[in-house]
Amino acid sequence: MSDASPAGEGGEPATTGEDRPTEATGDGTAETTADDAEEHRGPSELVVEDLVKQFGGVTAVDGATFEVEEGSLTGLIGPNGAGKSTTFNCITGVHEPDGGRVTFRGEDITGLRTARIANRGLVRTFQIARELEEMTVLENLMLSPQGQVGERLSHAVLPGLRGRVRDQERDLREEVWETLELFEIDHLAGEHAGNLSGGQRKLLELARALMTDPDLLLLDEPFAGVNPTLEEKLLDRIHGLRESENLTFLLVEHDMDLIMDNCEHVIVMHQGSVLAEGPPEAIRNNDRVIDAYLGDEL
Amino acid sequence: MSAADTLAERFDRFEDTPRWLLDVGLIAATMGSIYLLFTIFTFVGPAGGTFGTVVANLQTITFWTALYAMMVLALNLHWGYTGLFNIGVAGFMAIGVYAFAVLTVPPTGSPPGLGLPLWVGIIGGMLAAALVGAVTALPALRLRADYLAIVTVALSEIIRLTLLSTKFESFTLFANLDYEVGGVEILPDVALGTGAGRGMNIPVNPSIPVKSIFYTNPSNPAAGERTAVGEAVLGAFVDAGVRETVVVSLAYTLLLIGVVALFYWLLVRVGNSPFGRVLKAIREDELVANSLGKDTRLFKIKVFMLGCALMGLGGILWEAQRGFTDPTSTTFRPIQTFYIFVALIIGGAGSNTGSVLGGALFASLLFQGPLFVSRIVSHLLNLGDTPGSFAAAVGPVFALEVGPLLAYAAGNIEQLRFVLLGLVLVYLMQNRPQGLLGHRKEVAASVPLIDRDGNRPRDATASDGGERDE
Numbered sequence: 001m002s003d004a005s006p007a008g009e010g011g012e013p014a015t016t017g018e019d020r021p022t023e024a025t026g027d028g029t030a031e032t033t034a035d036d037a038e039e040h041r042g043p044s045e046l047v048v049e050d051l052v053k054q055f056g057g058v059t060a061v062d063g064a065t066f067e068v069e070e071g072s073l074t075g076l077i078g079p080n081g082a083g084k085s086t087t088f089n090c091i092t093g094v095h096e097p098d099g100g101r102v103t104f105r106g107e108d109i110t111g112l113r114t115a116r117i118a119n120r121g122l123v124r125t126f127q128i129a130r131e132l133e134e135m136t137v138l139e140n141l142m143l144s145p146q147g148q149v150g151e152r153l154s155h156a157v158l159p160g161l162r163g164r165v166r167d168q169e170r171d172l173r174e175e176v177w178e179t180l181e182l183f184e185i186d187h188l189a190g191e192h193a194g195n196l197s198g199g200q201r202k203l204l205e206l207a208r209a210l211m212t213d214p215d216l217l218l219l220d221e222p223f224a225g226v227n228p229t230l231e232e233k234l235l236d237r238i239h240g241l242r243e244s245e246n247l248t249f250l251l252v253e254h255d256m257d258l259i260m261d262n263c264e265h266v267i268v269m270h271q272g273s274v275l276a277e278g279p280p281e282a283i284r285n286n287d288r289v290i291d292a293y294l295g296d297e298l
Numbered sequence: 299m300s301a302a303d304t305l306a307e308r309f310d311r312f313e314d315t316p317r318w319l320l321d322v323g324l325i326a327a328t329m330g331s332i333y334l335l336f337t338i339f340t341f342v343g344p345a346g347g348t349f350g351t352v353v354a355n356l357q358t359i360t361f362w363t364a365l366y367a368m369m370v371l372a373l374n375l376h377w378g379y380t381g382l383f384n385i386g387v388a389g390f391m392a393i394g395v396y397a398f399a400v401l402t403v404p405p406t407g408s409p410p411g412l413g414l415p416l417w418v419g420i421i422g423g424m425l426a427a428a429l430v431g432a433v434t435a436l437p438a439l440r441l442r443a444d445y446l447a448i449v450t451v452a453l454s455e456i457i458r459l460t461l462l463s464t465k466f467e468s469f470t471l472f473a474n475l476d477y478e479v480g481g482v483e484i485l486p487d488v489a490l491g492t493g494a495g496r497g498m499n500i501p502v503n504p505s506i507p508v509k510s511i512f513y514t515n516p517s518n519p520a521a522g523e524r525t526a527v528g529e530a531v532l533g534a535f536v537d538a539g540v541r542e543t544v545v546v547s548l549a550y551t552l553l554l555i556g557v558v559a560l561f562y563w564l565l566v567r568v569g570n571s572p573f574g575r576v577l578k579a580i581r582e583d584e585l586v587a588n589s590l591g592k593d594t595r596l597f598k599i600k601v602f603m604l605g606c607a608l609m610g611l612g613g614i615l616w617e618a619q620r621g622f623t624d625p626t627s628t629t630f631r632p633i634q635t636f637y638i639f640v641a642l643i644i645g646g647a648g649s650n651t652g653s654v655l656g657g658a659l660f661a662s663l664l665f666q667g668p669l670f671v672s673r674i675v676s677h678l679l680n681l682g683d684t685p686g687s688f689a690a691a692v693g694p695v696f697a698l699e700v701g702p703l704l705a706y707a708a709g710n711i712e713q714l715r716f717v718l719l720g721l722v723l724v725y726l727m728q729n730r731p732q733g734l735l736g737h738r739k740e741v742a743a744s745v746p747l748i749d750r751d752g753n754r755p756r757d758a759t760a761s762d763g764g765e766r767d768e
Contacts, residue, residue: 093588094585113593114585115591126589131583132582132586133582134581136748143590150573152573156571156574165571165744177754208590
């Protein structure tokens with residue numbers, strides 16, 4: 001998987017479209033929001049329409065509208081204060097949006113509780129890695145899988161039911177160790193997560209989100225403060241997972257080259273709304289984007 | 299490196315011994331040391347050291363240890379595991395006791411009760427505490443942790459003052475509802491009461507079943523005879539110089555130890571499970587737990603109710619031993635909650651074994667210890683009467699006579715105990731905020747997640763090509 005071509009945005013989405021053909025028709029209306037630079041895209045996994053979020057007098061998100069295509073690696077960029085993280089928080093139920101609609105796999109998830117949204121397979125990571133510090137790396141990952149029988153108090157306690165909990169935990173333990181090995185942090189398995197370095201925390205955060213078996217992962221600056229080698233490693237994992245699990249990724253990132261090299265679709269936010277979206281080369285040449293954001297860099 | 303870390307390292311040599319056995323050993327060793335200390339106290343104390351006095355004193359220590367261990371274990375579930383800052387423990391104890399009393403006191407009692415069997419009272423008391431816990435927690439758990447603290451501490455005072463209110467001293471339910479069906483009243487008048495400041499006798503209390511082991515008429519031992527067991531056990535102990543009441547209390551203390559073991563077993567199971575894992579995650583970072591699809595509100599309510607039920611049971615056992623409860627006793631004052639928190643901080647929040655150790659160390663060294671020491675000091679130094687005022691105690695110091703000051707200190711040791719508690723807390727916060735066992739890894743899972751060498755557990759590697767053979 002390490003040789004997955006980062007810029008290969010051409011063929012992949014077409015093959016993934018067969019999984020959920022019904023949604024392709026359902027989301028037809030939202031398709032109109034795509035701007036003219038865009039070629040044909042597959043079915044949308046996540047649709048955000050006219051999202052509004054205000055904090056006091058500040059409108060952090062002001063009518064943001066975009067779609068994330070199933071199986072894609074979509075980048076969300078924008079200058080500081082553009083509303084990227086608030087958008088993430090509104091999508092995942094951390095904040096209740098003041099207006100607009102969020103649709104995930106054809107179902108309206110606007111205003112649902114964070115846990116319910118995660119149950120449906122939309123899982124996020126945090127800008128600043130939030131480890132459960134006084135829990136071991138293994139516990140962090142064991143927490144993730146959905147629908148564990150042992151999360152019911154009766155099953156955890158009663159002698160007759162605990163056997164099932166143990167059986168399930170043995171299976172989960174296998175998955176957890178495999179994930180740890182995939183992320184090459186298995187040597188830290190027994191450590192308290194609070195003892196990990198910044199980069200290791202980023203790996204753990206991504207691994208933990210993956211252990212929930214999500215369909216769509218929202219990654220909030222997964223490469224911030226990560227050294228280039230580790231960054232490469234993380235990107236390898238992401239590309240690998242797209243191929244093996246058909247996962248969809250929405251990525252907030254500040255490193256422009258990284259976004260341009262890895263994402264097949266880029267959304268640019270500015271002052272709370274979507275300024276432009278399209279394939280990287282279209283974004284690179286978009287005058288409004290250059291004015292608003294990329295002017296200095298390109 | 300602290301003493302507890304060194305101790306933990308010493309335990310490495312027992313690495314093939316199961317964790318729980320080591321923990322039982324640790325508790326036993328701690329209790330052994332405490333017993334040794336208090337045996338010495340007994341020998342140098344005013345009553346002198348005989349078999350009878352030693353047994354009596356160790357019984358007292360064990361009794362308080364068991365009571366505090368119970369409460370600390372319950373609080374550890376709230377605060378240590380889940381991070382729920384419940385500072386209304388005393389209130390939930392009171393709910394448990396009073397619900398128990400109202401259910402079990404006979405209708406002829408003063409104040410009257412329902413006269414139901416003991417087990418109904420115990421279950422009812424626990425349920426009542428759990429329900430009050432749920433009602434308290436529902437609004438507060440949605441907010442930040444501090445609000446739960448405010449709500450619980452206020453609630454515990456509301457409960458205590460309500461119980462003190464003469465409005466509920468004795469009252470009659472359904473007095474104004476006289477519906478008859480076929481000549482039978484369907485809602486008969488039910489006389490109940492809390493006794494307000496007079497308190498409530500608990501005639502059917504858990505110490506009675508204990509007494510019935512020894513006596514044919516347990517509610518009034520003097521009027522009846524001893525049973526066969528009573529004859530044998532009491533006879534043997536009394537011959538050895540132990541007072542009869544001490545033997546009965548000892549039996550009750552053994553019951554308490556059994557309950558502590560039950561609490562411990564239950565809470566270790568709760569902790570070592572996916573459920574416990576979510577609790578820990580809530581404590582560490584609730585947003586993360588939510589983001590991983592855990593409905594933390596449900597978990598918090600469940601765990602709050604469970605902890606409150608255990609606190610209710612603890613309260614029942616606490617008060618029933620003396621067969622009487624009243625809202626003015628220290629059992630239900632906010633200071634009680636503070637004591638339990640101190641004990642948990644000493645032992646280490648988050649560790650069940652630490653909770654038991656904390657309960658033991660608090661009850662013996664901080665709670666009972668000062669009383670023993672003050673008695674010994676006044677006895678050995680022959681201090682005489684306690685001066686009536688602080689001035690009378692301090693004045694002689696200027697004449698280089700410290701006797702009155704010491705006597706004053708010994709006479710007011712219960713107040714000085716607070717100073718000691720404060721010093722211990724300050725020391726702990728500065729040097730070992732995590733307590734004795736608070737920082738150690740107690741992995742929340744029902745199966746081992748990692749083997750001793752830090753690798754994937756053995757039975758798991760079978761399908762893996764075995765780079766880790768045994």
